[in-house]
Structures are given as C-alpha cells and as structure tokens.
Amino acid sequence: MATNPHTTPHPSTPSPAAPVPLALWPVAQTSAQYQRAGRYHPDSARHPGKMLPALAARIVSEYSNPGQLVCDPMCGIGTTIVEAALLDRQAVGVELEAAWVDLARANLDRLLEPDRRRLAEVRQGDARRLPAILGNLAGQVDLIVTSPPYACDAGVIDRKAWLAGGRLCATETLNYSADRANLGHARGPAYTAAMAGIYTACHAVLRPGGLLVTVTKNMRRAGRCVDLAASTVTLARTAGFAYLGHVIALHAAIRDSQLVARPSFWQLTQTRKARARGEPAHLSVHEDVLVLQAIEVSR
Numbered sequence: 529m530a531t532n533p534h535t536t537p538h539p540s541t542p543s544p545a546a547p548v549p550l551a552l553w554p555v556a557q558t559s560a561q562y563q564r565a566g567r568y569h570p571d572s573a574r575h576p577g578k579m580l581p582a583l584a585a586r587i588v589s590e591y592s593n594p595g596q597l598v599c600d601p602m603c604g605i606g607t608t609i610v611e612a613a614l615l616d617r618q619a620v621g622v623e624l625e626a627a628w629v630d631l632a633r634a635n636l637d638r639l640l641e642p643d644r645r646r647l648a649e650v651r652q653g654d655a656r657r658l659p660a661i662l663g664n665l666a667g668q669v670d671l672i673v674t675s676p677p678y679a680c681d682a683g684v685i686d687r688k689a690w691l692a693g694g695r696l697c698a699t700e701t702l703n704y705s706a707d708r709a710n711l712g713h714a715r716g717p718a719y720t721a722a723m724a725g726i727y728t729a730c731h732a733v734l735r736p737g738g739l740l741v742t743v744t745k746n747m748r749r750a751g752r753c754v755d756l757a758a759s760t761v762t763l764a765r766t767a768g769f770a771y772l773g774h775v776i777a778l779h780a781a782i783r784d785s786q787l788v789a790r791p792s793f794w795q796l797t798q799t800r801k802a803r804a805r806g807e808p809a810h811l812s813v814h815e816d817v818l819v820l821q822a823i824e825v826s827r
C-alpha cells in the first residue's frame with residue numbers, strides 16, 4: 529500500500545534522489561467499457577484519452593477525505609469530477625474544449641443525484657490560467673487529480689475506414705480537437721513549457737501541503753521510449769512539489785495468476801506496426817500515478 533500523504537505530516541524537503549514508496553493497483557479487473565456502461569453518457573466513447581473510472585475513484589479515496597475540494601484542470605469528459613462527487617467530495621473540473629465541457633456536464637447530470645450534483649461543476653478554460661478560472665477557490669484545493677495530454681497522437685478510431693484501407697483516425701479527431709491551442713498538439717520543448725505552466729498553476733491553487741496526483745503513460749516515439757513519468761516529476765519539482773509516491777495502475781486484468789492485457793484497437797495496431805518496423809515494442813499494460821505534494825519553495 530502506498531503511503532497516504534494526506535494523513536502524514538508536511539514533509540521536510542526530500543532529496544530529489546530519495547526513493548519513494550511504490551504501490552500497484554489493479555484497476556482493470558473489469559474493462560473500461562464495463563466500468564462506464566449504463567453510467568456515463570454513451571458519447572463519452574468519442575473522447576480518445578479517458579481515465580479509468582476505477583482509477584479516478586481509487587485516487588480520490590486514497591488521497592482525500594469526504595468534504596474536501598478536488599480539482600481536475602484538464603478534465604475531459606469529467607471522469608475524475610464525477611467519481612469525486614460520488615465519493616462526497618466537492619469537485620471542480622476545467623477543460624479547454626467546449627465539446628468535452630458539455631459532455632462532462634452531461635455526465636454530472638446523468639450520474640449524480642441532486643444533492644451530489646450540487647457538489648460538482650465544470651468550467652471552460654485553459655489550465656495555465658487555473659488561479660483566475662477558480663477565482664475564490666484558488667488556494668483552497670485539497671487534491672488535484674489529472675491526466676495530461678501525452679504529446680502523442682490520440683484520436684477517435686474509425687475501424688471501418690481503416691479496414692477499407694483508410695486512416696485509423698480521422699484527422700479532425702486527433703489530439704482532442706483541431707484547435708492548435710489544445711496541448712494535445714504540443715510537442716518537444718513547447719509541450720514541456722506548457723506543462724511546466726500547468727504544474728505552476730496547480731501549485732498556486734492548492735492549499736499548502738495539498739496534493740497533486742497526475743497520471744501519465746510512457747510511450748514510444750521513433751522507436752525510443754519517452755519517459756513521461758520522469759519528466760513530469762522533474763517539472764513538478766521545479767514548480768514546487770515534493771515527490772511522495774509512485775503507483776503503478778495496472779491496466780491488465782489478473783486472471784489465474786496471469787496478466788491479461790486489455791489493449792485498445794489503437795494500441796494493437798500501433799504495436800504491430802512498430803514490431804513490423806523491427807522495434808522491440810510491447811503492449812503497454814500500466815500507467816504511472818505520481819503522487820506529489822505542494823511545498824513552499826524559494827524559486
């Protein structure tokens with residue numbers, strides 16, 4: 529079990545090289561589709577990079593208490609906000625794209641009874657302006673749960689077109705929207721600078737000692753592994769966070785002591801293409817959950 533920093537005292541500034549506790553959570557014993565079926569709005573399937581509901585619920589339960597304020601500055605279709613309100617937390621989501629904001633609000637309306645619906649809201653805006661968007665909630669957030677765009681292509685799969693020899697994803701669905709301001713389009717130094725701005729904005733809205741839990745996935749580009757977890761920890765430390773814990777969110781099911789991968793059609797085709805190019809690619813069966821705490825820093 530990971531250390532629960534919510535119940536531990538404010539840490540002294542740890543050495544960047546100090547090891548952190550490692551935990552493993554099996555959050556995909558049931559599939560993503562099963563976890564959403566009959567609950568989330570069916571159009572939620574259109575969003576290409578959603579968090580597993582079981583993972584969002586586990587993060588909220590482990591790292592906050594009922595009545596506390598949870599925020600997701602890049603909330604997509606609102607998974608973290610919905611699951612936080614279902615666990616009796618106050619929750620505020622921010623999302624850049626109007627289409628995803630509408631869907632997030634539809635999910636709140638659909639999943640939450642009126643008393644819980646009052647706990648949750650979604651605002652449209654750029655996460656780099658989080659303090660202004662949150663207004664008088666800035667400085668009061670207990671927990672931020674988020675999963676950033678991964679600086680890789682993500683789009684809505686068009687299996688029919690692909691089987692007919694066309695593109696796997698229609699161009700206009702790539703990177704969450706065609707809007708170049710969406711960080712799904714940012715690459716290299718532009719992506720790093722934008723994410724640095726977002727972690728700084730997160731630090732500014734958390735109460736002292738508040739937690740940032742961010743979910744990333746390492747990926748391959750041009751045959752090389754891009755260690756997004758490590759670069760995220762570096763960016764978050766620079767923004768004033770201490771790195772407290774690392775959780776492996778297992779996206780394979782455990783069946784009879786075996787791991788059974790649950791790849792998406794996208795992952796399968798990408799992995800097959802990489803192998804055909806001679807790259808030693810494997811199906812990815814986990815995400816990295818990074819647990820960070822806002823500490824005072826002299827910048």
Ligand SMILES: C[S@@+](CC[C@H](N)C(=O)[O-])C[C@H]1O[C@@H](n2cnc3c(N)ncnc32)[C@H](O)[C@@H]1O
Nearest residue numbers: 577578579602603604605607624654655704711
């Ligand atoms: C990986 S997805 C998060 C999905 C979310 N956890 C869910 O379960 O639906 C990243 C989201 O960040 C949004 N985004 C990209 N740039 C943004 C920005 N500058 N400010 C706020 N949201 C942004 C994208 O539109 C996308 O919905």
